[in-house]
Amino acid sequence: MDRRKFIKNSALASSLFFVPNFIKAFEAVATEQLGYKRLVIVQLAGGNDGLNTIIPYNNDFYFKARPQLAITKNVIKLSDDLGFHPSLSPLRPLFDKGELSIINNVGYPNPVRSHFRSMDIWQTASGADEYLQSGWLGRFLDQHGKKPYNALEMDEQLSLAMKGEHFNGIATYDYKMLYKTTKDPYFKNIINHYNDTHLSEHNLGYLYQTMIEAKSSAKYIYENTKVATSQESYPNNGFAKQLKNVAQFINSGLDTKVFYTSLSGFDTHAGQNNKQTKLLSQYAESVFAFVKDLKQNDTFKDTLILTFSEFGRRVKQNAANGTDHGSANNVFVIGKDLKQAGFYNNLASLSDLDNNGDLKYSVDFRSVYATILSNWMNVSAKGIIPTEQKTMNFI
Template sequence: MDRRKFLKQSSLASGLFFVPSFVKAFENIATAKLGYKRLVIIQLSGGNDGLNTIIPHNNDIYYNARPQLAINKDIIKLNDELGFHPSLKPLRPLFDNGELSIINNVGYPNPVRSHFRSMDIWHTASNANEYLQTGWLGRYLDKQGKNPYNAIETDEQLSLAMKGEHFNGIATNDYKVLYRTARDPYFKNVINHYNDAHLSEHNLGYLYQTMIEAKSSAKYIFETTKVSSSKQDYPKNNFAKQLKYVAQFINSGLETKVFYTALGGFDTHANQTNKQAQLLSEYAESVQAFVNDLKRENTFNDTLILTFSEFGRRVKQNAANGTDHGAANNVFVIGKNLKQAGFYNKLASLNNLDDNGDIKYEIDFRSVYATILNNWMDVSTDGIISSNPKTLNFI
């Protein structure tokens, strides 16, 4: 069986190639709950406009800079200065219950306004002038990973954040399809040939091993998750579907520590008002259903949800009734028993912008990561984040 035939006939979902290597394949895995804490990442791709997400409703500079885009009605006022975009109404109970911490002005020195490069920086926890090939969660897996399913991304392709040197997460947008694909007769044929003589990395030995590990992981995920069926109603959109799968994984006792999801479309250079309102509505309604699902099954207390975007938008609107790429942005942290719920810090001054007209960063995003690693995942940042960031006090 040559390389061309192998790749052509396998018809794999791309996620199957993103399973950890150098681990022993297994078929019978215990399904007992480990009781460790879980992290759910929500990536708002495209650069969400943080200034119209958390609105400075008592700030003349904001309204003067955005004569058409500024939100001036139905604002959900959270204090005398800041409020939610109207589409975020489903998150109000979380805020009132002390289950949401909003961290303003999150970014990094010398911000990059390219989508791909800035996202790489967030994924790898690198400096702006540093290029890394592994992600911060991938390095966490290298340090802590023992099972191929320790991290799952609900997509067809794996983000750089989830790729380590020795361990990677699994990417799948449908665990049932993953399982059916792994049961394809071709898999069996591959495994039967695995012990054939003369296999090496030059004749697909590595890929054979990857296929075996994928089959084991797919079986474990499917067999464990199929016993739990969500009773929660979710919105009818792809992002909600991702969170519903994550809830099923968590509520079924899947021994996975990290889940990665994404909602795209936030690159609002033109006609931002309706587009962002719809996306924020999808986000808030889906998160509300997800949290309710976890609370119903008593798994919310052990789950932390982090929402970020690769950058914010410029303070001043552009000529197309949109906003251009900016810098610092807000980050949402959702969980039970947060040390500092509500607003972690004030919005940076709109009177003191950087040279491009963007909000200056106050909190390095790697401090958010470090806090989650130290205070939530109970692991040192050594070998994961090289910049030695200080920890914060939100968890």
Template sequence: MLIKRRHFLQVGSLATASLMLPKFLKAFEKPAMVPAGNKVVVVVQFSGGNDGLNTVIPITNDIYYKERPKLGITKTNAVQLTDEVGLNPALAGFQELFNDGSLGILNNVGYPNPDRSHFRSMDIWQTASNSNEYVSTGWIGRYLDAQCKGCDKPTQALEIDDILSLALKGNNTNGLAFKDPRRLYSTSNEKYFKDLSADHHTGEETVDYLYKTMSETLSSADYIFQQSKVHPTAETYPATALGKDLKTIASLIMSDINTKVYYVSLGSFDTHVNQENQQKRLFTELNDAVKAFTSDLKKNNLFEDVLMMTFSEFGRRVTQNASGGTDHGTANNMFFISGGLKQKGILNAMPDLADLNEGDLKHTVDFKNVYATVLNKWLGADDSLILGTKNRYLDFL
């Protein structure tokens, strides 16, 4: 059956190249396979701009308590890591990771000329661009471009979400987004999609490309689902969104799927009001899910080969606002969790609250140095090619 372009787009809704799978964004034009290796990265995005000062707390800093008379977390309530540093009370499980040497905390991470817009700053972090550059590809997407030439399966980077983030979009190769392997598989095997995929001779380049994309996605859906069943985790995970997402990731890590990067989000951390309760809720979800995930990896002897890293598009201002919250700021902290860290604990100096830039923290570490370190030291990739510049490597890997 020959389907004309107009009818194809009408009945298939492929004008956006969304693969016709509900809430599922397309991945690639070209098939691919990351070179053999055993290292995996799990990126956890704190969407909305997490308040780093009430995450990693300077529990002996008088300026902190002066600027946050109601919002500051006391030394008694904080989860104490050292004599001077504590964690948000909801992150008790991170203290265990800190004590066993599998947690690294990097402070004052940001970039020059920071932007306080959620959308713009997130774009900068996801593309690894300078604040005056506008880039249409993400740092993970460009990693796929560099590593996945001539590969056979387009599943090297997976986002556990309904929509693919800019971070995973490359020039030639994209990551793949889905929430649940079984649902993706069931949807892709509906007779309508199978029949439509079989009728692929249109003679029109645009529609042929869309057919090809759909065909590869149907194949990937089957591959992901089959791999997710190879070694389904027996660990009990919390019945939260992040708990379910990390359980899916754990099951895939335990299979022989070729995925090198997993990407997941938690939020919103945009705490202009009612910050204490919002952070408590989100950090409880994070704490419990990460505790199950790391326990799972340890039991299966995979913890040394998996690196979890967190980031947020910016931090918050040092001074609390009048609504029980904090407003958009700049530099922030990052967590690194793995059994394979070479440097652990508090990796650098805490924020200098006596030396601010118009009320905001000054960054001392460019986030692109973090990306370069992960790409080069963990994933074995050419970070200069991917990031477009030569960056300094850090010592935590």
């Protein structure tokens, strides 16, 4: 097969290009067992308004800053000062059982209010002035992974967070379709030409190995995921489908330590209340079903769920009954036997904002990552988180 035909036919390969920088795909980076702890990431894409998620329902500054947007009815009171948005009612049992820790004022120095740049910062664990090409979870795989299926993203494209310097995870929205695609005759044709020196001269050997590992991983996931699907009832939305797939993988005992999911639409510059109400309902109902599924299969005790968004929103509403890009935000951590459940810390002052009218951050998001790595995944954060961070006490 000549190079022109190879490149032309590589359209199929590009649909599986979840490991674009896979330098040593066929080489196991490490051989140690990772243990049984699993981490599930939930990304609320677009910048969720944390101030209407965890509501300071007794704070006059909140109501003055948001005459139309402030949540005034059916707030789920969790303390004397703070409560859930009404749409988060499914999470109340988790809060009451000590299975939810809410960390307020999470951010980083010199915050960036661009979606793409701020998301890169969160996914790479970099500083605002650093530009990294690998993600924090990808670097975890570099040090402690064995195969691409050690980290799975429920999407068609791999996030920067899951790309390492030498080793990446896998992105797949439908693992059965992924397996069927790797069974295509084109794949077999490519792999049969693995020793073709002509292709090696054109530096295409890395693509060979990418495809070989893709085929191997797809086969492993397909053959080791239980045929019987989850018996738990999930909401009918795309995010719930992601979590249902994750639950099926976890309950099947796949050797996967990191799962990455996302729910988009949180960029609420206008008409925020209706949009956020709907999205938070999808989030809470889906997470509740997911946790229930894990508990029924006795896998919740070994699973930690981290929810974040790339930034919060401005304290003051805008003229379109929405909120503009802000900085500090809340982070949710869900798991069994949390050391500090409930509210990890107080909400930042609404009367002492930064120069842009945003909440001042008090917790560096990288310290959250470092804590998860050290206290949950039982690995050192050195070499994974670029700057040394103090660990926290929520797990």
